[in-house]
Amino acid sequence: MWWKLVLFVFMSIMIYFSFALPAPQQQIGESSRIFYYHIPQAWICVIAFAMSMFYSIRYLQKKDLKYDDMAMIAAKLGFIFCVLATVTGAMFAKVTWGMYWNWDPRQTSIFILLLIYGAYFALRGAIDIEEKRAALSAVYSIFAFVTVPFLIFIVPRMVPTLHPNDSIINSDLKFNIEGAISLVFFSSLALFTVLYIWLFNIGVRVQLLLRKQMELEDL
Amino acid sequence: MDGNYVVMAVTLIVWVGLFFFIFGTDKKVKKLEEKIK
Amino acid sequence: MPKTSSGLLSRSLAVYFKDLRMELRTKNALNAILMFGVTTLTVVSFSLGQSGLSPKLLSALFWIIMFFSAMSGLAQTFIREEETGTSLILNLTAEPNSIYIGKLLFNLTLLITMTSIITPMFFIFTDAPTENILPFVVILTLGVFGLVSATTLVAAIISKASVKGALFAVVSFPILMVLLMVLVGATEKILDNNSLSSVSSEIQFLIAYVVVMTTISLLLFKFVWRE
Numbered sequence: 353m354w355w356k357l358v359l360f361v362f363m364s365i366m367i368y369f370s371f372a373l374p375a376p377q378q379q380i381g382e383s384s385r386i387f388y389y390h391i392p393q394a395w396i397c398v399i400a401f402a403m404s405m406f407y408s409i410r411y412l413q414k415k416d417l418k419y420d421d422m423a424m425i426a427a428k429l430g431f432i433f434c435v436l437a438t439v440t441g442a443m444f445a446k447v448t449w450g451m452y453w454n455w456d457p458r459q460t461s462i463f464i465l466l467l468i469y470g471a472y473f474a475l476r477g478a479i480d481i482e483e484k485r486a487a488l489s490a491v492y493s494i495f496a497f498v499t500v501p502f503l504i505f506i507v508p509r510m511v512p513t514l515h516p517n518d519s520i521i522n523s524d525l526k527f528n529i530e531g532a533i534s535l536v537f538f539s540s541l542a543l544f545t546v547l548y549i550w551l552f553n554i555g556v557r558v559q560l561l562l563r564k565q566m567e568l569e570d571l
Numbered sequence: 572m573d574g575n576y577v578v579m580a581v582t583l584i585v586w587v588g589l590f591f592f593i594f595g596t597d598k599k600v601k602k603l604e605e606k607i608k
Numbered sequence: 609m610p611k612t613s614s615g616l617l618s619r620s621l622a623v624y625f626k627d628l629r630m631e632l633r634t635k636n637a638l639n640a641i642l643m644f645g646v647t648t649l650t651v652v653s654f655s656l657g658q659s660g661l662s663p664k665l666l667s668a669l670f671w672i673i674m675f676f677s678a679m680s681g682l683a684q685t686f687i688r689e690e691e692t693g694t695s696l697i698l699n700l701t702a703e704p705n706s707i708y709i710g711k712l713l714f715n716l717t718l719l720i721t722m723t724s725i726i727t728p729m730f731f732i733f734t735d736a737p738t739e740n741i742l743p744f745v746v747i748l749t750l751g752v753f754g755l756v757s758a759t760t761l762v763a764a765i766i767s768k769a770s771v772k773g774a775l776f777a778v779v780s781f782p783i784l785m786v787l788l789m790v791l792v793g794a795t796e797k798i799l800d801n802n803s804l805s806s807v808s809s810e811i812q813f814l815i816a817y818v819v820v821m822t823t824i825s826l827l828l829f830k831f832v833w834r835e
Contacts, residue, residue, distance in 0.1 A: 356597075360590050367586060371579035382575065412831050460789070467782035475779055478771040484835050488765050491828045492779065495761060498824050502786050502817065550593065557600050564607050 400430030408490035420486035425555035623710025641681030653733035667795035686767035
C-alpha cells in the first residue's frame, strides 16, 4: 500500500523538476525536456517485450496458461508504451527536424516493433483454442523478437541517424547527463518501471479473475 | 518559462487522473478477488 | 518412411519428395504463386510504361512483386497437410526436424522456380539494365533464401490458425521488413551499376539473417507442429 503513495508523491515531484530545472540540452532548448518521458517509455517498451518473450519461453517449457497470460499482458503494456514513445518521438522530431516522420532508423525500428506486436495480437485473435493460441503466439513472439537485434544493431549503421545521443553527424547534440538532471532522469526511469510493474500486476490479476469466472460458468 | 508551468500543470493533472484511475482499478480487482474466494 | 534406420537428411528428403510429387500432381501452389507474380508484374509494367524507371523504383517494384507472390503460395504446403488431415500421419512417420527441413526445401524449390520465370519477365517488361546481371543474381538468391527461411515457420503457425485469410502476409511482414529494406537497398545499388563489393555489408547481413532465422525455426518448429 505504502509504495503506491511513494510512487504518487515522487512521480509528482519528478514532473515538477522536469519542468522547473533548466532544459537538459541547451542547443535543442525547451523541447529537450521530453527526454525525461520519451526515454523511460522506450525503456519500458523494451523491458515489457523482453518480459513477454521470457514468459513465452516459460510457457513452451511448462505449458502453464498462467505464463501465456503474463506474456500477453506484458505485450499489451509494451505496445501501449511503444505507442507513447513513438508519439513523443514524433513530436520531438517535428520540433527539432521539422517533420513528424521521416523514416529515421530509430523511427523505422520502433515502427517494426509496433508491427510485430500488431501481428502478434492479430494472430492471437485468429486462434480459438486456448492452448493452441498460447503455443503458437509464444513461438511467433520468440521468432519475431529474434529479428529485433537486426534492427537495432544493423539498420541504424547503414544510414546516418538524426536521433540525439547516438547521432553520428551532429555529435554536439549529445545529452550531458550529470548533476540534478541525471537525478531527475534516473528517478523518472525508476518511477516508470514501478508504474509498469504495478500495471502488469493488475493485468495479471484481472486475467486470473476472468479465468476463474470462466471456470465457474463451466460448472 | 511561463509555458513550462502550463505544460507542468497539464502533465500533473494527467498523472493525478491516471493514478487515481489505476488505484481505483486495483481496489476493484481486490474486491472481486475476495468475492470470488 | 522408416523412422529409425535412415539419417536426418534422407528423412527430410523423403518429406521433400512427397511434397514435390503432390505438387507436381496438382500444381496448386506453383500456379497460385506464378499467376500472382505475373499479374502484379503486368499491372506494374502496364501502368508505368517500359523505360526510364529509376533503379530505386525498379528495385522497390521488384521486391514488392516477390513479396506478394511468395505470400500467395508459401503457406500452401502446410495448409494442405491440415486440410487433408495428413499432418497426423506425417507426425507418426517423421520427426519435426526432418519435416521442417523437407518443407523448407520444398518452399525453396517453389520460390526458385517462380523467381526464374518472373525475373527474366521483369527485365523484359520494365527494360531494367542487364549489364550487372551476375551481382543481381547473387542478391536475388540470398533474398530468396531469406524469404523462405523466415516464412516457413510462419506458414506452419498460420496453418494451425482457424481464420487464415490474409493472416500470412500480415504476420510475415514485420519479420520480413528488415530483410526487404536491405534487399531493396542492395538491389538499387546493383541496378545503378555498382560492383558486388559495394554491397558487401548487405551480403553479410543477408547471410546472417538466413542462418539465424533457419536455426531459430529449427528450434521452434516442434512446438508448432505438435499443436
